[in-house]
Amino acid sequence: MxxxxxxxxxxxxxxxxxxxxxxxxxxxxxxxxxxxxxxxxxxxxxxxxxxxxxxxxxxxxxxxxxxxxxxxxxxxxxxxxxxxxxxxxxxxxxxxxxxxxxxxxxxxxxxxxxxxxxxxxxxxxxxxxxxxxxxxxxxxxxxxxxxxxxxxxxxxxxxxxxxxxxxxxxxxxxxxxxxxVPWDRRTHERILEETLGTRPSPGEQPERVREAAQRVRAALQDPSANLDSQPKLLRSLHRVGISAESTNRWELAEYDHPAIAPLLVYKKLTRLMSANGWGWLDEWAADGRFRPVYVPGGVVTGRWASSGGGALQIPRQLRPAVRADPGWTLVVADVAQLEPRVLAAMASDDALAGAARGQDLYEGIVNSGVVRTRQEAKIAVLGAMYGATTGDSGRLVPALRRAYPRAMGLVDAAATTGEQGGVVSTWLGRTSPRATAQWRDVQAAAALPEATESDRTRARRAARDRGRFTRNFVVQGTAAEWALAWLADLRGRLAALPPVGANDAARNSAAVFERRPHLAFFLHDEIIVHTPVVYADAVADAVRQAADGAARLLFGRFPIDFPLDLRVAQDAAKS
Known part of the structure; x- marks a missing residue:
């Protein structure tokens, strides 16, 4: 093409x-x-x-x-x-x-x-x-x-x-x-106080964190239990019959014990405190702007990474703190089911593209009679792209192969290439890393006449893991390319809008952005534009047109939709 x-x-x-x-x-x-x-x-x-x-x-x-x-x-x-x-x-x-x-x-x-x-x-x-x-x-x-x-x-x-x-x-x-990113300190502090309690003195925990810790220790009958050290916490859990091997919340939730509920609360509160508490606010958003350090191409697939501030992990709970300046507004847009739509276009799979056209892709798969529920469709699609072979994914993926052979054939072929030690490429040509010498040594050892069953098992596991990686590399990497094309097109459209009067409320941001709409945030398939209110409609149109332009640039006339959940609002809160 x-x-x-x-x-x-x-x-x-x-x-x-x-x-x-x-x-x-x-x-x-x-x-x-x-x-x-x-x-x-x-x-x-x-x-x-x-x-x-x-x-x-x-x-x-x-x-x-x-x-x-x-x-x-x-x-x-x-x-x-x-x-x-x-x-x-x-x-x-x-x-x-x-x-x-x-x-x-x-x-x-x-x-x-x-x-x-x-x-x-x-x-x-x-x-x-x-x-x-x-x-x-x-x-x-x-x-x-x-x-x-x-x-x-x-x-x-x-x-x-x-x-x-x-x-x-x-x-x-x-x-x-x-x-x-325009950041409202008062909103952030209000959320912290409502969730954690008043700001503690240095070295102390907020009141609700202390209360949750007390409930955990009481349920464990261990007043000195260390809840912040995984080995010590596991020993305390084992003493009361909770045989968890990790403190992962999904594993802990499987146990019925009075210590579990307050422990999960404690972990949630301390995670907020450490990742986005008052210390984070003082360091990363002290001047009314959150300034993350982005790393373009920081992931092997071409996705962006962040080297500070947790830009890729702004929790839903704190999104109301992302708030436009007076006289300005936010245009927030994210793409529905970006990776499956990219897969349909890459494979020229008209049936999968048809399921996505003008509707939620997962609902379209249900309407096509492939699976019974939207949740099953989502599990099946994600399983196909990430190589799940057990559980619900393993049960549902064969139905996708029958319904969408071109799309499933593309990721299956990528997986086979990876399992054999080969490399795969995205739509525009970013290529996966080569198999390491260590990986090849493991495969070679398993092929020797004196190889043990343990050697062969290890080689099969390594091959499957590499196949899962290459299976999704082609999709995730091409989705990253579509997102970059979207961003680049939108950047040009925003630059073409004439600047407006200077915005005193934005005096702490770079002067070049005080008078014009500009991209403020990007995360894989979501963008936030900070714009003067007078340009809100024009920016919303530009966001949509840039998405359409990215689809045409990469995939020509192939009929695939990239619908946007787009809203114009004063803050970035999600319902």
């Missing part, structure tokens, strides 16, 4: 690097030849007229924060480090030897690092090494390596689109950190 707009010829690029006290700007044409070199003082290198330039730099989070402070927005960039991580591993690249040899551009500490079975879908790639090159010659050399790799690949259009989307995401990550 040809991806619309992805194969356009490259315009001139401007590479930015540092040399001594100067910033060196190297202009490169479409043939990768240098046409101009300019030096500017490091303190005054940026000019507002440069905003429309297609910049190439080592890392967006090293160069862009200073530009935002001017204040200016960059239209487009090429992030060399993020692109390097994609291209050096992509199965679409015919010859990646030169990229793999340029280890100075690798992410620190993650060179093919995987556990024995497989990397989890949520493994963070890590932070970049401090020594990522910023000198002009190495920046130019890496850019040429990357462009030659793309041009010589088996699908240059898709890789160009993937690298462009990844780089746009890097710009947005810096922008969202700078703008921050």
């Amino acid at each position: 040809t991806i619309s707009g992805a194969a356009a010829s490259a315009p001139r690029w401007r590479l930015v690097a540092r040399e001594g006290e100067d910033v060196v700007i190297t202009t490169v044409d479409a043939d990768l030849d240098v046409t101009h070199v300019q030096r500017r003082p490091r303190e005054r290198w940026w000019d507002a007229d440069d905003a429309g330039t297609r910049w190439v730099w080592s890392e967006t989070n090293r160069w862009y924060p200073g530009i935002l402070a001017t204040p200016s927005l960059v239209a487009r960039c090429h992030d060399l480090r993020l692109a390097h991580a994609i291209l050096r591993r992509s199965a679409l690249v015919a010859d990646a030897d030169a990229l793999r040899a340029a280890t100075q551009w690798d992410v620190a500490g993650k060179e093919e690092a995987q556990p024995l079975t497989a990397p989890t879908l949520f493994d963070v790639e890590g932070t970049s090494p401090a020594g990522v090159p910023d000198d002009p010659e190495e920046v130019l050399a890496e850019f040429r390596r990357q462009q030659l790799a793309i041009r010589g690949s088996s699908n240059a259009a898709r890789l160009r689109l993937l690298v462009a989307a990844e780089s746009a995401g890097a710009l947005l990550a810096v922008e969202m950190h700078s703008a921050g």
